[in-house]
Amino acid sequence: MxxxxxxxxxxxxxxxxxxLEHDQLVRAKKHHIPRRILKGPELAVLxxxxxxxxxxxxxxxxxxxxxxx
Amino acid sequence: xxxxxxxxxxxxxxxxxxxxxxxEDVDRAHDRVRVSEARAHRGFFHGARLLxxxxxxxxxxxxxxxxxxxxxxxAATGAKFGIGFFLPFVVLTFVMAIVxxxxxxxxxxxxxxxxxELIFDRFGPFWGWFSMIDLALGNFLTLITEFIAIRAGLGFxxxxxxxAILIALVILYAALMxxxxxxxxxxxxxxxxxxxVFIPVALMTHPHWHAVRHAFITWQPMxxxxxxxxxxxxxxxxxxxxxxxxFFQQSATVDKGLTTKDIRFGRIDTVLGAALxxxxxxxxxxxxxxxxxxxxxxxxxxxxxFAQALQPIIGRFGASLFALGxxxxxIVASITISTSSAYAFGEVTxxxxxxxxxxxxxxxxxxxLTLCAAAxxxxxxxxxxxxxxxxxxxxxxxxxxxxxxxxxxFMLVNDREIMGDLVSPPWANxxxxxxxxxxxxxxxxxxxxxxAPNIFALLGGK
Numbered sequence: 001m002x003x004x005x006x007x008x009x010x011x012x013x014x015x016x017x018x019x020l021e022h023d024q025l026v027r028a029k030k031h032h033i034p035r036r037i038l039k040g041p042e043l044a045v046l047x048x049x050x051x052x053x054x055x056x057x058x059x060x061x062x063x064x065x066x067x068x069x
Numbered sequence: 070x071x072x073x074x075x076x077x078x079x080x081x082x083x084x085x086x087x088x089x090x091x092x093e094d095v096d097r098a099h100d101r102v103r104v105s106e107a108r109a110h111r112g113f114f115h116g117a118r119l120l121x122x123x124x125x126x127x128x129x130x131x132x133x134x135x136x137x138x139x140x141x142x143x144a145a146t147g148a149k150f151g152i153g154f155f156l157p158f159v160v161l162t163f164v165m166a167i168v169x170x171x172x173x174x175x176x177x178x179x180x181x182x183x184x185x186e187l188i189f190d191r192f193g194p195f196w197g198w199f200s201m202i203d204l205a206l207g208n209f210l211t212l213i214t215e216f217i218a219i220r221a222g223l224g225f226x227x228x229x230x231x232x233a234i235l236i237a238l239v240i241l242y243a244a245l246m247x248x249x250x251x252x253x254x255x256x257x258x259x260x261x262x263x264x265x266v267f268i269p270v271a272l273m274t275h276p277h278w279h280a281v282r283h284a285f286i287t288w289q290p291m292x293x294x295x296x297x298x299x300x301x302x303x304x305x306x307x308x309x310x311x312x313x314x315x316f317f318q319q320s321a322t323v324d325k326g327l328t329t330k331d332i333r334f335g336r337i338d339t340v341l342g343a344a345l346x347x348x349x350x351x352x353x354x355x356x357x358x359x360x361x362x363x364x365x366x367x368x369x370x371x372x373x374x375f376a377q378a379l380q381p382i383i384g385r386f387g388a389s390l391f392a393l394g395x396x397x398x399x400i401v402a403s404i405t406i407s408t409s410s411a412y413a414f415g416e417v418t419x420x421x422x423x424x425x426x427x428x429x430x431x432x433x434x435x436x437x438l439t440l441c442a443a444a445x446x447x448x449x450x451x452x453x454x455x456x457x458x459x460x461x462x463x464x465x466x467x468x469x470x471x472x473x474x475x476x477x478x479f480m481l482v483n484d485r486e487i488m489g490d491l492v493s494p495p496w497a498n499x500x501x502x503x504x505x506x507x508x509x510x511x512x513x514x515x516x517x518x519x520x521a522p523n524i525f526a527l528l529g530g531k
Binding site: 009012013015016018019020021023024025026027028029030032033034035036038042045046049050052053055056057059060062063064 | 089090091093094095097098099101102105180181182186187190191192193196199203326328419421423462465466469470472473476480484486487509512515516519520
């Protein structure tokens with residue numbers, strides 16, 4: 001029984017290593033991808049869109065409030 | 070399955086590195102073996118088999134987005150404006166969806182990482198949490214509307230609300246029971262194809278084909294430029310491009326195990342999904358267009374009211390199909406949207422996140438998935454809540470949240486360090502920039518229509 005289990009595990013290992021790319025393994029995904037340093041224009045775009053979204057959400061809340069009243 | 074539901078095991082040594090194989094790896098490897106076998110042969114049959122094996126995320130995301138509020142938006146479009154401008158406009162929105170979703174296929178296949186994980190890793194937790202809050206809020210609001218659609222659709226047949234919600238939750242849970250991505254995907258795909266039920270419903274209304282052809286060629290008649298039109302424009306855009314779609318398709322591409330060799334099929338999958346979803350969307354507009362012709366006010370109509378209003382025109386059978394279509398739209402979307410939330414949660418917290426996980430190893434993943442759905446379902450059962458506002462605004466919120474999400478996607482897909490040679494070509498960047506511009510402009514116009522509605526009157530609207 002134990003021998004059969006060992007053979008199965010070995011077969012699984014061979015199957016996985018032969019058919020998946022290395023970075024597809026669950027183990028490989030535990031490694032983080034290095035952080036990217038954001039440049040000034042990129043940060044400006046991200047902040048602009050963040051302010052845009054917050055403002056528009058306030059508009060939506062206002063619309064719901066006026067519709068409800 | 071020889072690894073069974075055992076925890077990850079150290080199975081062997083490759084070089085100096087200990088290789089740990091998990092149940093998830095083994096399931097994914099089995100799927101990849103079938104793909105490799107199909108790819109090794111030539112001929113029509115093997116090509117078709119390869120396509121069958123590789124399609125899924127694209128069709129699911131597109132038909133999943135033809136959800137409760139989306140189908141209501143299309144139904145309201147047909148009832149309010151009839152056959153005209155909105156037919157080609159809806160096709161345009163699906164073209165935008167293809168442009169956007171193709172990027173997630175490339176990103177997932179090239180990096181084997183989910184969207185939330187990439188945003189956290191590349192931009193850090195500060196920006197990562199912003200995008201997660203957008204996603205979580207949008208997903209939860211949308212999930213509520215899915216259960217509203219299910220409740221209203223089954224209500225047409227006299228099913229009490231609590232039973233309608235219970236049926237939906239049982240179906241959602243049943244799809245998960247296989248603990249196998251492939252089986253889950255095929256079950257959900259089969260359910261999603263029922264979205265096409267709107268096509269026979271449209272045919273039952275005997276559409277005015279000459280007007281349809283005229284609308285596609287001329288984009289006429291144009292609706293008046295006013296607040297109501299703008300709300301429908303935003304609702305129709307929000308019915309095709311939303312943040313959860315980005316997260317879902319990329320995570321599903323990774324979970325399915327697609328690699329860079331499969332990108333072409335990922336694109337076919339996305340286009341095929343968009344074509345099917347467009348057909349269902351156009352059919353819904355055509356199905357409710359007779360309500361416009363009969364000058365029936367469809368403001369604030371819900372799924373059941375549309376079906377009831379159509380009954381004198383298409384009969385009880387046609388109206389029942391329409392109501393069932395709404396139920397299907399809600400159920401499939403509740404499955405895909407709650408899965409998208411669970412994927413993102415797992416990616417951010419680095420807990421196991423795959424539909425290939427046995428329950429024991431994926432407790433957090435399955436718990437988030439079912440809890441999101443159950444919480445949204447419970448809210449729908451609270452009596453007296455003004456749910457109609459949620460339905461009306463959920464697509465608008467999706468459009469507003471899209472530009473920030475798209476900019477992250479745009480930056481990731483142009484990031485040569487993670488994409489290598491698969492970075493977007495210039496023409497794709499022009500197209501995606503155009504999508505960001507259209508979405509942002511629509512959002513700004515919506516804001517102006519609320520804050521300063523008189524400006525619309527000055528511009529010639531009502």
